[in-house]
Amino acid sequence: MPSCPEPRRVSILGATGSIGTSTLDLIIDGGDRYRVEAVTARTKVRELAAIARATGAAYAAIADESLLGVLRHELADTATRVGAGPGAVEEAARMDADWVMAAIVGAAGLAPTLAAIRQGSVVALANKEALVCAGELMIEEARQSGCVLLPADSEHNAIFQVFDAGRIDAIEKIWLTASGGPFRTATRDRMATATPEEAVRHPNWSMGRKISVDSATMMNKALEIIEASHLFPVGEERVGVIVHPESIVHGLVTYHDGSVLAGLAAPDMRTPIAHTLAWPDRIEAPSRRLDLATTGQLTFEMPDEERFPALGLARIAIRSGGSAPVVLNAANEVAVAAFLDRQIGFLDIVSVVEDTLTCVETVATDDIETVIMADGEARRRAEEVILKRSERTS
Numbered sequence: 001m002p003s004c005p006e007p008r009r010v011s012i013l014g015a016t017g018s019i020g021t022s023t024l025d026l027i028i029d030g031g032d033r034y035r036v037e038a039v040t041a042r043t044k045v046r047e048l049a050a051i052a053r054a055t056g057a058a059y060a061a062i063a064d065e066s067l068l069g070v071l072r073h074e075l076a077d078t079a080t081r082v083g084a085g086p087g088a089v090e091e092a093a094r095m096d097a098d099w100v101m102a103a104i105v106g107a108a109g110l111a112p113t114l115a116a117i118r119q120g121s122v123v124a125l126a127n128k129e130a131l132v133c134a135g136e137l138m139i140e141e142a143r144q145s146g147c148v149l150l151p152a153d154s155e156h157n158a159i160f161q162v163f164d165a166g167r168i169d170a171i172e173k174i175w176l177t178a179s180g181g182p183f184r185t186a187t188r189d190r191m192a193t194a195t196p197e198e199a200v201r202h203p204n205w206s207m208g209r210k211i212s213v214d215s216a217t218m219m220n221k222a223l224e225i226i227e228a229s230h231l232f233p234v235g236e237e238r239v240g241v242i243v244h245p246e247s248i249v250h251g252l253v254t255y256h257d258g259s260v261l262a263g264l265a266a267p268d269m270r271t272p273i274a275h276t277l278a279w280p281d282r283i284e285a286p287s288r289r290l291d292l293a294t295t296g297q298l299t300f301e302m303p304d305e306e307r308f309p310a311l312g313l314a315r316i317a318i319r320s321g322g323s324a325p326v327v328l329n330a331a332n333e334v335a336v337a338a339f340l341d342r343q344i345g346f347l348d349i350v351s352v353v354e355d356t357l358t359c360v361e362t363v364a365t366d367d368i369e370t371v372i373m374a375d376g377e378a379r380r381r382a383e384e385v386i387l388k389r390s391e392r393t394s
């Protein structure tokens with residue numbers, strides 16, 4: 001693919017988040033090489049306005065409609081056009097751009113991510129939940145629009161860089177590494193009393209609250225197994241997980257001849273994002289460099305699926321097919337929010353997901369409407385599961 005003419009037109013969906021901020025670092029570092037088309041956020045209206053002002057973005061959209069007046073006021077003296085509500089976020093995603101970062105957290109990113117893919121350029125995908133819920137649909141839409149979907153998630157990005165897509169039959173297995181999160185060595189009894197503050201304190205990465213809790217339950221790796229099975233068509237049984245507490249090796253591909261190619265980097269999301277931003281070229285990124293001599297040791301162990309049952313649930317959801325991954329994801333989002341709100345305990349998160357998967361019937365999800373309906377239904381059922389538990393314990 002020829003290099004894109006400069007300045008490259010870029011949009012950032014979820015600009016105020018952890019991935020959004022790392023992306024902005026690269027864009028600002030690149031100066032005149034980029035022109036920012038659209039930036040979006042949910043509620044952090046002043047931060048969004050500051051980002052729009054700093055980048056000279058053509059359009060700023062805030063998902064929370066009640067904040068339109070504030071956004072308009074904050075950007076009154078600029079040329080940035082403003083919008084509010086989910087429709088405005090989708091409009092931002094549809095704007096002509098050469099590269100879009102899809103970094104909204106959760107299933108809320110489904111419609112905007114799909115809109116970006118339909119717009120047809122390069123979409124860097126951080127919003128793994130969109131792929132978990134509607135992977136086949138996203139990939140088919142990308143094929144139709146000619147959009148190049150590049151994984152920004154560090155493990156998938158590493159695998160992408162060493163995955164020989166022309167010789168899939170020579171691939172024995174792909175491996176996602178997992179840090180193991182803050183409770184890697186904790187007993188279930190210890191986890192039972194874990195607080196939100198403890199759960200979001202990740203040993204290696206600084207991330208949004210939802211993905212930090214997902215890392216602690218290992219639901220993040222569960223979602224990533226599903227994500228990988230869409231991005232790399234080798235079959236779920238060939239997607240392995242290995243715990244690697246140092247988070248230096250991010251992904252590996254084992255070939256039939258015994259060769260193993262691995263992607264390594266310091267744990268800094270600006271590296272995989274820079275890879276997607278420059279692809280198929282490379283840019284100099286201000287991210288942390290890997291110094292193996294200082295690191296000294298890299299360690300690996302198999303995940304303990306009894307202490308971390310989320311991994312097994314992901315495989316059940318993939319094998320069940322249809323809406324099962326949508327249900328897994330929706331129930332997890334509801335349960336994580338309830339945990340952060342101190343309504344349920346840490347171990348309840350995955351157990352609510354399991355109960356919801358058991359009680360919701362799997363349906364076919366052929367289009368975005370049926371995915372969104374299945375997501376809504378699963379959320380209602382997960383809330384019922386949580387309510388029943390609290391009635392039982394009160």
Ligand code: NAD
Pocket residue numbers: 013014015016017018019020040041042043044063089103104105106108126127128129152153154205206207208209210211269
């Ligand atoms: P975050 O919570 O820091 O940021 C989320 C962004 O999404 C914010 O800009 C927020 O305003 C926006 N948003 C939230 N709800 C929205 C809604 N309803 N409508 C519109 N916008 C909404 O999250 P994050 O850690 O940056 O993660 C973003 C995505 O990237 C997630 O899917 C996560 O799994 C994935 N990811 C993150 C990391 C990381 O290091 N943070 C690594 C790999 C993948």
Ligand code: MG
Pocket residue numbers: 153154155156224
């Ligand atoms: Mg990851």
